[in-house]
Amino acid sequence: MPASAQVSPDEIRKGFSKAMSEMYRAEVPLYGALMELVAQVNAQTLEADPRLAQHLQRTGEIQRLDMERHGAIRLGTAAELATIRRLFAVMGMQPVGYYDLTPAGVPVHSTAFRAVHESALQTSPFRVFTSLLRLELIENPDLRAFAENALAKRSIFTPGALALIEQAERDGGLNAEDADEFIRQALETFRWHHTATVTAAQYQQLSDQHRLIADVVAFKGPHINHLTPRTLDIDQVQAAMPGKGITPKAVIEGPPPRQCPILLRQTSFKALDEPIAFTDAQGSHSARFGEIEQRGVALTPKGRALYDRLLNAARDELGAFPNEANAARYGQLMAHHFQAFPDTYAQLREQGLAYFRYLATAQGLAARGNPAQPRTLPELIDAGHIDVEPLVYEDFLPVSAAGIFQSNLGDAAQSHYTTNSNQAEFEKALGSPTIDELKLYGETQQRSVDECMRELLG
Numbered sequence: 001m002p003a004s005a006q007v008s009p010d011e012i013r014k015g016f017s018k019a020m021s022e023m024y025r026a027e028v029p030l031y032g033a034l035m036e037l038v039a040q041v042n043a044q045t046l047e048a049d050p051r052l053a054q055h056l057q058r059t060g061e062i063q064r065l066d067m068e069r070h071g072a073i074r075l076g077t078a079a080e081l082a083t084i085r086r087l088f089a090v091m092g093m094q095p096v097g098y099y100d101l102t103p104a105g106v107p108v109h110s111t112a113f114r115a116v117h118e119s120a121l122q123t124s125p126f127r128v129f130t131s132l133l134r135l136e137l138i139e140n141p142d143l144r145a146f147a148e149n150a151l152a153k154r155s156i157f158t159p160g161a162l163a164l165i166e167q168a169e170r171d172g173g174l175n176a177e178d179a180d181e182f183i184r185q186a187l188e189t190f191r192w193h194h195t196a197t198v199t200a201a202q203y204q205q206l207s208d209q210h211r212l213i214a215d216v217v218a219f220k221g222p223h224i225n226h227l228t229p230r231t232l233d234i235d236q237v238q239a240a241m242p243g244k245g246i247t248p249k250a251v252i253e254g255p256p257p258r259q260c261p262i263l264l265r266q267t268s269f270k271a272l273d274e275p276i277a278f279t280d281a282q283g284s285h286s287a288r289f290g291e292i293e294q295r296g297v298a299l300t301p302k303g304r305a306l307y308d309r310l311l312n313a314a315r316d317e318l319g320a321f322p323n324e325a326n327a328a329r330y331g332q333l334m335a336h337h338f339q340a341f342p343d344t345y346a347q348l349r350e351q352g353l354a355y356f357r358y359l360a361t362a363q364g365l366a367a368r369g370n371p372a373q374p375r376t377l378p379e380l381i382d383a384g385h386i387d388v389e390p391l392v393y394e395d396f397l398p399v400s401a402a403g404i405f406q407s408n409l410g411d412a413a414q415s416h417y418t419t420n421s422n423q424a425e426f427e428k429a430l431g432s433p434t435i436d437e438l439k440l441y442g443e444t445q446q447r448s449v450d451e452c453m454r455e456l457l458g
């Protein structure tokens with residue numbers, strides 16, 4: 001097939017993200033309500049803060065804001081993870097980062113599939129937080145064997161999806177018609193099932209071991225469990241949720257409110273209880289919830305170490321998992337400890353705490369070829385020939401993710417696992433290494449510097 005007939009993987013991802021959002025909106029009406037609230041608050045925030053609007057305009061983020069979302073799935077076997085990697089690759093999504101959630105009592109480890117190049121992210125920033133159940137953590141050997149057997153019997157991909165993945169791998173892509181069919185077929189893997197594959201008693205046994213185990217093992221496929229829009233003011237959305245009949249979790253995960261947002265702040269509402277037909281009886285299951293996120297600047301290893309240190313200090317002082325009863329104190333402790341985190345972009349940049357994008361300004365371009373034009377990056381910035389924009393954090397945070405899991409699984413789901421993190425095992429299942437996210441931010445920053453210098457001085 002000639003290359004010209006092929007659709008770019010970024011366009012397939014964009015189409016898939018849209019189709020997924022439509023499916024979820026139709027299946028979970030509360031998601032639609034949340035989307036409307038987020039759109040309202042985003043519009044108000046932009047109106048009230050012209051500087052923010054200008055900055056989003058300059059970086060192009062304004063175009064991706066409405067289509068920005070991430071979702072999550074939980075898989076049961078190594079083979080499922082390896083095939084989902086190939087499915088996401090058709091859409092230009094690579095496994096970025098490794099997250100071990102077992103220290104927080106959730107028996108999974110995870111990665112995030114997403115686009116890696118800034119121009120691809122611009123077309124569609126869609127990401128999927130993908131977890132693999134760690135069956136070895138089920139202590140009861142009979143139950144573990146039952147779970148393994150149930151998972152071995154299911155096939156979560158349609159034959160059509162598998163054929164199109166192979167075709168894309170063979171031909172190096174898909175044409176428009178096949179890409180549309182691929183989106184339709186791939187969507188089936190993420191669909192909700194009203195029927196379970198086990199009896200009510202078996203479900204209960206799995207659930208008693210851990211609710212998450214029942215969520216993965218008892219069903220035909222890895223239903224998408226949430227889709228998360230990006231908000232420009234998470235505190236406002238959190239405050240407005242109850243008025244829309246949505247009850248948010250006790251605390252916002254991630255850093256406290258700041259002038260210059262860093263990393264990622266997230267909050268969610270509890271999973272809905274939905275009717276399920278077990279093989280022998282009617283019952284219910286809860287898995288699907290809603291979440292919102294506010295993204296800030298990506299941190300360098302030095303910035304991230306500071307973030308982790310301050311977060312741990314606040315949590316240690318709290319002495320318990322954040323919950324309804326200690327939420328106010330948690331907020332105070334976070335605000336107090338994070339005073340040690342510089343809160344202007346200039347400080348974040350000068351102290352090497354965050355990543356930035358460098359953009360040549362009109363003034364800089366006009367001065368091109370002028371012998372008086374400065375030649376170094378700091379001088380060009382001072383002269384207004386280069387603008388500095390924070391680079392958005394595109395990834396996730398393990399402590400936050402654990403908090404989101406917990407708020408949906410209920411506190412009863414807290415277990416203590418002594419097993420260590422096992423990135424090598426995860427990557428073996430995945431069939432490839434995971435990409436180091438910090439390396440990607442470093443590369444994007446460097447590319448922007450190189451391009452500026454070429455444009456202004458080249």
Ligand code: OOG
Binds near residue numbers: 074405
């Ligand atoms: C994933 C929870 C983590 C996030 O945004 O950190 C998550 C799950 O519940 O499967 O979505």
Ligand code: NI
Binds near residue numbers: 071072129226228
């Ligand atoms: Ni999420």
